[in-house]
Amino acid sequence: MREHDIAAAISTPQPSVDGPMVRLRGVKKAFGDLIVLNELDFDVAPGEKLVIIGPSGSGKSTILRLLMTLEWPTAGTVEVGGEYLFHAERNGELAPAPLSHIRRVRRKIGMVFQHFDLFPHMTALRNVTLAPEKVLGLSKREATERGNRLLEMVGLGDKVDEYPARLSGGQKQRVAIARALAMEPQVMLFDEVTSALDPELIGEVLEVLRQLASNTEMTMLIVTHEMGFAREIGDRVVMFDGGRVVEEAKPDDMFTNPKEPRTQDFLRAVLERT
Amino acid sequence: MNIPWDWEFAIDIIPDLLDGLVVTVQATLVGISIAMVLGLVFAMARRSQSMLVSRPVGFIVEFVRSTPLLIQLYFLYFVLPNFGIRFDAFLTGAIGLGVHYAAYTSEVYRAGIEGVPRGQWEASTALNLGRADTWTRVVLPQAIPNVIPALGNYVIAMFKDAPLLSAITVVELLQEGNIICSRTYRCLEPYTLVGVMFLAVSIPASIMVRRLERRLARA
Numbered sequence: 030m031r032e033h034d035i036a037a038a039i040s041t042p043q044p045s046v047d048g049p050m051v052r053l054r055g056v057k058k059a060f061g062d063l064i065v066l067n068e069l070d071f072d073v074a075p076g077e078k079l080v081i082i083g084p085s086g087s088g089k090s091t092i093l094r095l096l097m098t099l100e101w102p103t104a105g106t107v108e109v110g111g112e113y114l115f116h117a118e119r120n121g122e123l124a125p126a127p128l129s130h131i132r133r134v135r136r137k138i139g140m141v142f143q144h145f146d147l148f149p150h151m152t153a154l155r156n157v158t159l160a161p162e163k164v165l166g167l168s169k170r171e172a173t174e175r176g177n178r179l180l181e182m183v184g185l186g187d188k189v190d191e192y193p194a195r196l197s198g199g200q201k202q203r204v205a206i207a208r209a210l211a212m213e214p215q216v217m218l219f220d221e222v223t224s225a226l227d228p229e230l231i232g233e234v235l236e237v238l239r240q241l242a243s244n245t246e247m248t249m250l251i252v253t254h255e256m257g258f259a260r261e262i263g264d265r266v267v268m269f270d271g272g273r274v275v276e277e278a279k280p281d282d283m284f285t286n287p288k289e290p291r292t293q294d295f296l297r298a299v300l301e302r303t
Numbered sequence: 304m305n306i307p308w309d310w311e312f313a314i315d316i317i318p319d320l321l322d323g324l325v326v327t328v329q330a331t332l333v334g335i336s337i338a339m340v341l342g343l344v345f346a347m348a349r350r351s352q353s354m355l356v357s358r359p360v361g362f363i364v365e366f367v368r369s370t371p372l373l374i375q376l377y378f379l380y381f382v383l384p385n386f387g388i389r390f391d392a393f394l395t396g397a398i399g400l401g402v403h404y405a406a407y408t409s410e411v412y413r414a415g416i417e418g419v420p421r422g423q424w425e426a427s428t429a430l431n432l433g434r435a436d437t438w439t440r441v442v443l444p445q446a447i448p449n450v451i452p453a454l455g456n457y458v459i460a461m462f463k464d465a466p467l468l469s470a471i472t473v474v475e476l477l478q479e480g481n482i483i484c485s486r487t488y489r490c491l492e493p494y495t496l497v498g499v500m501f502l503a504v505s506i507p508a509s510i511m512v513r514r515l516e517r518r519l520a521r522a
Contacts, residue, residue: 097428099425099428099429132431132433136431139429142425142426144422146423146425147426148426148441150444150445159432163436163440164430164431208430209429212430
């Protein structure tokens with residue numbers, strides 16, 4: 030994969046945003062009595078590659094799922110590109126937004142899942158072209174052209190007509206990345222995208238992410254346990270625990286000189302495992 | 304033992320019975336169409352986020368499943384006309400059969416829909432697909448193939464329940480048999496042939512359903 034392919038393949042328009050691309054204020058998420066996110070204030074700058082680490086159950090995936098509107102906050106506000114995601118302003122007051130509003134703001138966001146979640150009854154190409162056709166209104170030809178280009182970019186130009194069942198985990202995840210990119214999101218969410226992969230397949234997926242990170246202006250939120258990768262591509266790393274940000278720092282500082290005991294313990298545990 | 308079977312009589316009554324069989328098959332086909340479509344509508348409505356939709360539909364499904372088809376048919380045919388709703392006997396019967404079985408097929412569809420992993424819904428949300436596209440492009444194409452054999456079994460069950468329509472004056476296969484029996488006082492031949500005709504349709508239909516099941520299991 031050549032580097033200029035990526036920039037050429039992804040023509041995501043990156044409108045200038047004043048202030049943060051993603052802004053969480055007082056976000057709380059509870060499942061019954063269990064508080065998963067607690068009074069979270071949190072910004073991500075446009076174009077920033079933010080890596081989120083933390084033990085399982087720390088709420089790090091919940092942030093991504095909230096941004097993708099797969100979960101709804103119990104309290105607080107989420108803004109994306111300067112617009113409220115779950116709320117709309119009415120007479121100067123914030124009210125729950127109608128679905129049409131949520132859908133419109135949600136178009137700025139794309140997500141790649143741990144378990145790929147490809148549509149098993151569609152070819153790789155159809156997985157990528159479906160939403161651009163149905164949601165963005167692209168013609169069949171335009172969508173196919175875009176789909177081929179993106180699958181080529183993730184190194185699967187020869188697999189466009191294969192069904193997911195005939196692809197390896199790494200290939201599936203690369204199709205899933207192409208599928209998300211086809212919607213030209215401004216913010217991409219990566220939720221432990223290598224955690225379900227066999228060790229020898231992790232590299233090919235990380236390589237695609239690496240290229241995306243270094244060649245596009247997309248804002249990226251990456252939840253991962255791949256610390257070397259996090260250090261390499263992250264602009265900033267935040268450590269989560271108990272639904273709160275425990276520590277945040279530049280990757281080099283975070284990984285060489287973590288300040289909080291909780292971070293030190295976590296990094297030690299993770300690095301020993303690998 | 305001397306079985307009092309009269310071949311000449313039996314052959315004589317076959318045309319009338321075949322007329323009845325045609326009516327039975329027609330009623331079943333109309334019933335199937337209703338049950339397949341309405342069952343899917345019920346199943347989708349029961350998943351609606353609005354309780355104003357899901358609760359009443361859930362109630363209707365449980366109500367229909369918990370009362371006998373025969374009573375439902377009587378109600379449709381003898382009670383509804385008091386409220387100015389009147390169809391002819393055949394249509395009433397076919398609709399009754401269809402609505403009754405829709406309650407069952409809706410449960411089959413529901414199982415199929417619940418068998419589609421949550422990740423498929425979430426991926427659809429992440430791609431911003433609308434509700435209609437999520438259902439028709441993502442969920443149903445995965446849910447329905449798995450439940451076709453179960454639906455096929457209800458088709459056969461429906462065919463076998465069609466004689467209940469005789470209770471509301473539809474002259475279907477069994478009713479033809481009744482008529483011949485009471486006209487001639489010979490009941491052995493007509494009822495035997497009625498049974499044979501049901502077998503002649505049910506058995507090939509069962510075989511087809513089983514074949515379909517195997518083919519889908521392979522795919």
